[in-house]
Amino acid sequence: MISLKNIERFYNQGLQKAWVLRDISIDIEEGSFVTIMGPSGSGKTTLLNIIGMLDQPNNGEYYFFDEPVHKFRERKRTELHKHYIGFIFQAYHLIDDLTVYENIETPLLYKNVPRSQRRAIVADILDRFNIVAKKDLFPHQLSGGQQQLVGVARAVVGKPKLLLADEPTGNLHSTQGKIIMDTLAELHKEGITIIQVTHDENNIKYGDRVIELWDGFIKNDLKTAEALSASQ
Amino acid sequence: MIFNNLKIAWRSLRRNKVYTGINIIGLAIGIAAVLLIFRMLSFELSFNKDFENYDRIARVVRQDVNASGNRGYTTCLPQPAGDAIESSITGIEKLARVKELWPTLTVPSENSNIPSKKFNVADAETAFFAETPFLNIFDFEWIVGDQAHALDAPGNIVLTKTWAVKCFEDWNQALGKQLLLDNQIPLTVTGVMEDLPENVDFVFPFLASYETLKANPEDYFYSEGWHSCSSNDQMYILLEDAGDWDLMQEAIAGIGAEEYVGRNGTRDHVHSLQPLSDLHFSEQWQNSGTHRISKKRLSILGAIGILILVMACFNFINLATAQSTLRSKEVGVRKTLGSSKMQLTHQFLTETGLIVAAALILGMVISTFCLPLLQHISEVPNELPFLSDYRIIAFLLITGVSVTLLAGLYPALSMSRFRPVEALKSNYSNSQLSGSRLRKSLVVFQFVIAQGLIIAALINIRQLDYIQKIDLGFSDDLVYTFGVQVDSATLHRQSSLKNKLLQIPNIEAVSLSSDQPLSGNTWATNFRYASRPEDEQYAMTMKFCDENYSETYGIEPIAGRWLTASDTMREAVVNMTVVERLGLDSPEDILNQTVRVSGNDLKVVGVTEDFHTHSVRQAYKPLLMTTFKSYYWQAGVKMRPGDLKGTLSAIQQVFDEVLPEQVMDGQFLDESIAEHYGDEERLSATTKGFGFLAILVSCLGLFGLATHAATQRLKEIGVRKVLGATIYHIVGLLSKDFLKLIFIALLVATPIAWYLMRNWLDNFVYRTDMPYGAFIIAGLLAMLVAFLTVSYQSIKAATTSPIKSLRDE
Ligand SMILES: Nc1ncnc2c1ncn2[C@@H]1O[C@H](COP(=O)(O)OP(=O)(O)O)[C@@H](O)[C@H]1O
């Protein structure tokens, strides 16, 4: 599904290049659940953004379902992104001015889903995530865990093939975090491909593969079981 | 999508009430200003356009070139020149001679017990003697009578509806009725037509047939010579083909090729065609309407309107870009949710559109309330239905769309271009749009305009004050003037009028004359001095005055004495300009010399200081005053202070007793002189009004920016206060930046305003020195207003407890 070849990302800092990602080559199968780990500043978010087509590498090739994303113009990337990818953020990033219902509805608006269908889809999601009662509240009226639940609901409402989660539980305490992770596991079971970034060892077990970054390089790329035993 | 955009726009506008309010009010002011100006411009530009033959009608006018090369412009067309045009030029479909007049119209009473009704043609109106084709050249709305022959015979008169009602109560009754022109010429009503709309350059109350003029040549100065004519003698023509202008101009210019040759062998008069479309805007030729306005003045007005609207849009851009950092997160999130740039642009434009729509409504309300103010700066009729005019609706729509794009497009485009990866970082400050340089330039631009207008207004006021205080050279205090008609029946009553007026206790002096000292009248003729073999190379301006003119108007001879009583021309008094032009050393030299004007030899008995006979925009002209009873159309009464009302009613009583068939129409001299400065006063009111608006709009924007700056720097201010800064430090800190901008604006505005106002002042022969103070005052004023605007926010920020601003984070 995803094939990264020799991806490089750097920023120009004065005359020097500040390297963020170097020589990253990864293949990710459809239906897998990948965990990206690494210390702060090692390039995890940058990698996720590149996979999510929000950021572009300076060098290297990126194939998404065999399509050469690195050759596409912005408009085409936006189209791909819109139809195939959902995003979850550490800081939830709900839109303050919109209610829960409207936040979840927004991706469908951008996909030009007709009104009646939108209503049905959102109602369905609200039901699934058990937040029907909250649908008319604004984000600041919700707890962090509830906000992130809405964030997940919003990310999957458009039925993406790929779900990208950047430290989804980073701002939550453990019980709230567990609810979110269980939800992701369930989505994975239904066939969605997930890539998560996390610092939390407890979250690794939900996935089937762990990629460890170190200063922009891939340090390890292991099956979850191997990774768990290696770390012990 | 649209609905969703509206919903989101509504919420975000409601959340930022200050920002929304400033934007709506600022834009509304701009829109109101533009609406009012549009109203004025469309009124002025609509003049005469509704005539069906608009593009084929012209008036024959004349340019006079005197020996010294100065050009004069007159509408006068001598009879033989008119005849030549009629007989020798082809391509003219119709032509009509007209002559302007301002007579009294009397409705004779059928019953001798009831006094007859009489009406003067008011100052703003001009009646015509006109030839019948005049009714066909212009498609006036005819009501009753035989239009094809209504003005064929002597004594025919066509009334407008209002005048028909005025004279006979019911316009249906008017046809065939009798009237008296100037109390002596019997007229028969041969037609009634609709009143003229307000946007035409003739506001005639009635048309008398041209044959009536020809039948009474002495009374109305009808003459058939090439060299005698007045600007009241005019001709309108209808071309066969609107494309013929150039050929026709050439043909008309050929008229009088032999007759108009001056003494030195060159042509001194040339006729040309003035298209109807030029009548209202001409800076050279008078028209018969209430006013003219130059295209230049109209474009200045239009430019001011657009500038104020642009300034309001700049406010919007400034506030929107300042706020945009606060919305970067939203943009980032929306983009990760799949929004395209286009969709975001639409969303932000919808917000702008909503603000603009609200501003349009508020602007309409403001302009409706301010409409009466237009009277101070223009001649636009004060009527409300202007909002129902389809052109105004179209204009509003166009304004709405263009303001939305002008104000909204830049912020919308730049916000939609935010890169989501960066926009979502918590400490994001947008490098493209921190845009403080753009904002600063826009603020400077606004204040350049605002200060420029203030400088212009101050210079305007100064010049107006200057010309109003100029020593006119005569006394206009407590002098009451009114018109008197002169004809064989009234000539002998002149002395009785004077004597009876003098018996009123509060009256000091009474004078009869052709016109008051500053009348703007130009009665000029050629002039020969003493034994010199030739006429002088300049025309001599003339006034006809009786022996009491000097005391009534306070004009003392500086050499010799004033005129003695005489019915005809015998003696002359000249002004100093004549003495200078003749090259004489002292005024005494001209005393007792003979001068020849219009074929009469006069003895110069006195010389006066120069006094202003025309608007002080013009220099002194050579002037000769002499007696001539038949031309005494105006009475001037010098009063003593006290009981003006009683004196005025006593004057009215005397008038009615001595001249019962006439209507008294009087005015104080200083008031009528003030009318000569109407144009300057309107200009001054315009610059004052719009200068005020410009400052208001700029300060609204400044207030918004100060609010933004104070919020943004709240944390910094908190830290500084913890470190020991006082309120004064903080206010200074926040105000300094803005005041710097205003100072820069002053530096830019000064040379521009200097240059433009220098040009304007150059129009005046008598002008104030460039008032340097105006620049300083404008600068200080702008700084003061800006400081007050900014300091509200600064003080608020400075007095906020630092614990509050430092708490979160
Ligand atoms: N716009 C930028 N300009 C320069 N350096 C950047 C920029 N964005 C990120 N970086 C750098 O890239 C590195 C990796 O960042 P990131 O991918 O966010 O790391 P992680 O998510 O693993 O903590 C960091 O050192 C960061 O400073």
Ligand SMILES: [Mg+2]
């Ligand atoms: Mg990160």
